[in-house]
Amino acid sequence: MKNIFLILLSLFLSKMARAEPARDSLYIPQNQNSFTSIKLLEDDCDACGCAAGNGSSGFESLLNPQFIGIKYFAQHYKAKENLFVKDLTQDQYFNTIQLWGKIPITKKLSVYGSLPFQFHEKKTMQGDIRINGIGDLNVMGIYQLISSKDSFHQLNGGLGVKVPLGKFDEKGITGVNPSFQLGTGSWDYQMVLNYKYQKNKVAVLINTDYTIKTENKKYYQFGNQWNYAATGFYQIHADKKIILSGKVGLQGEVYDRNKQFNEALPDTAGSALYGKLGFELSYSKWSLGSEVMLPAYTNLAGGNIEAKSRLSVFINFGI
Template sequence: MSTRYFNFILLLFFSTFGWAKTDNDSILPFYFTDTELDCDACGCAATSASNGIENLMASNFIGVRYFHQFYKAKENVFSNQLSQKQSFNTIQLWARIPIHKKIDVSVSLPYHFHEKNGQNKTSISGIGDLNVMGIIKIIQPKETTQSIKQSLSTAVGVKIPIAKFNQQNAETTNPSFQLGTGSWDTQFALNYQLTYSNSSVQFVTDYNLKGENKKQYKFGNQWNQLVQIQHLFVQKNVKLLGKIGFQNELYYANEQFNEKIPKSKGDAQFLKFGVEGASNRFNYGIEYYQPIKSNLNSGEVEIKNRFGVFLNYNLSK
């Protein structure tokens, strides 16, 4: 599955270079969008939750996105092989509304449906935790004839626990097989972008601070970093934005009763490929994350691929 998705994204990305002529007069402004604060490292993050914060071609929208993650894990602590297949799927409703010329608010609500296949088959489904984020635009690109422009944004978000945390699932090789963390979590993020003509380089970092739930269980904090290159192509009323980047994710150890849980921390690195489009009042995109290295839960869990699509309706006239 991962090879097929990988080749498909490569085809989409590189085909845009021959598809359109660039508009050198100006590049579309990129906007700072929210990140998911759903679950822990290898669990139910719907996309940029565990994937960092990115810019979109629209800043005032309502939309839907789907995100798929596929893992292999040990059946239990006594297993020697990663024989269990784990599929994490999320459909998310999200919206972003400007409330000030320098402040936006975004809200998202996910619906998860996850499945484990191995010696036994297990599935869970339901509404995840509600996410609310405030985005502050510190530096905005000015409408000038200068070729080089820059932007800087920061954000603070909170995850409100409305989904149920399952203690039994937390005791498996992948404790993130959950609909929610059961805790109030916060996130701090920073996004810097340097644009030249129709190309840009973007640096994003976000830190997820996890709280303790009623079971005195605390998922480990998470730190993500993303650097990516983007190029805009224009063909009449259709605009395409090609993206390629590198993402690093660090997961700290989970805790319960103030004691660190063994084999619960890790890290993962990815190559990211994506294509985003805009036509009329619609904004749409597809993205694929190819794992370079995966060291999750001391090797008891391995990520195989991530894949996501989204469709937004631009509320601005």
Template sequence: MKNIVTFFLVITFQFGFATEIDSLDLNPFLKLPQFSNSLLEDCDACGCSASGGSMGFASMLNTNFIGIRYFNQSYKSTDGLYSNSPWYNENFNTLQLWARIPVVKRVQISALIPYHFHNRETNSGTQNISGLGDITVLGMYQLYQTHKDSTLFIHSLQAGAGLKIPVGKFDATNNGSVNPSYQVGTGSWDYLLAAEYVIRRQKLGLNTLLNYVIKTENDKYYQFGNQFNYAGTFFYLLKRDAYSIVPQLGFAGELYESNYQLGQKVRNTSGDIFLGKIGFEVGKDKLSLGANVMLPIAQNLTGGNVEANYRWSLNFNYSL
């Protein structure tokens, strides 16, 4: 995994510091670099309190917007007690109100308000849970951006911090299950640190992201492990009459530290996953529609007792 991150960083900075003059004819939606649909999942390994499901905090097309998004995450799990222990399907569904709004010059605020409805198979039948999830607020400050007429490459660097508010219900009875992330909320106040670097040359661009989530103990004395995320997304701007289309191709990775209960480490709760992703966004006037699919390339979740199948999302936004 370290080799993958190193390769990603080397490619990013080699591409970033070339010296030609930019001729990009920007779409009105693309006046500022955006978060790709790729990162900042504050879900704990699967669907509990998922705000982004590694699908991102903002749109490639909309600089500032309000919208609605649906995303689905499919997993399977087993208790692993025997070599022939059965595997059960788990589905994490989220309907989310999301927005990105300018506050002052160089500062933007993103907000996510999710509603979760999850289901999973058990040896006694299907289990369903639903409810309002944890609300996430993230502020980003633009540290640097090149001028369009001064270089062939446009660079942008942003950094920021955020907060996850424990609105969603945390059910302590799920702690002992194979997948303790089967929740609609963590019950804890969590803190986010994020950085984004974007480079564009003409119609081709690369969006790279790093994110770290610091998680705290909830009032049930349970603490989900801290989480590190990284991602890279190549995108290309196509114009067809009044429409703008942005196909996207990239990857995302997530690393989870161990959970703690009553101050003691919970075994088989750490892990990592590396995913490939493909998607697109299409926009006309102030409206845009986006779709995204992510498939696992390599993974090791909860000691191999949980496996990700796929993730996908749809979103519909109105530009402010």
């Protein structure tokens, strides 16, 4: 799988490198689907948000800037069965189906929201453990800070809050991966910055966001999280009705240590870096997209957890 991913990645990058300025610019008037606007911020598929399980799936679509839709996001991790086992034998699967949308308030201000439904599973020697239910609600205000006259450059910022609707199980923090939860049980706060450059058939997005996590009612606090990503888009096909673009990029995540009763916990911090490859297709007001992510580097929970693959699929309706 990794070899196939690297081959596709190399082909895509070589095509972007050979791309010459074309007469058919990416710019199309706002009443049509195009690469003209972005959906901001790293979407947090909130399994809960610590060493593993709160992977960002790349909220970087260039189609349908204002939308409502549904998204599926799957994550796979390997963890130690227990502290006395050296090998990473336990498969953990984090799955999320979420409703999301970005609604315009003014010309420059929009409100983004997402409500996830989680269904997670981990395989242990004692049998499979499954949890499912509603996750934490995300709400964010997004403001366009800068937009150049030629539309080549755009800078957006956002502030948001995560409402603890998902269940937090205190027993779950005793395992190797305390992120095996439906929610953090805490009010968390997010800051986002997003830059876009586009010209002709090529666009580049650079995203960064930081989440501040607070202590929940069980005196447990998940570590703060920093996400960053760089993604390149290439318009493969465009006509009056259909636009198809490919995308390739890198995405990283850094997690601070969790705390309990204000004491930092060992083996709860970590970081991971992913390569990603995907596509987006729009028809009329509808857009469809998918993305595959594979780890280039992973060091989670003191080496007790290894990130494997991620997959996301979404379908949106422009409003």
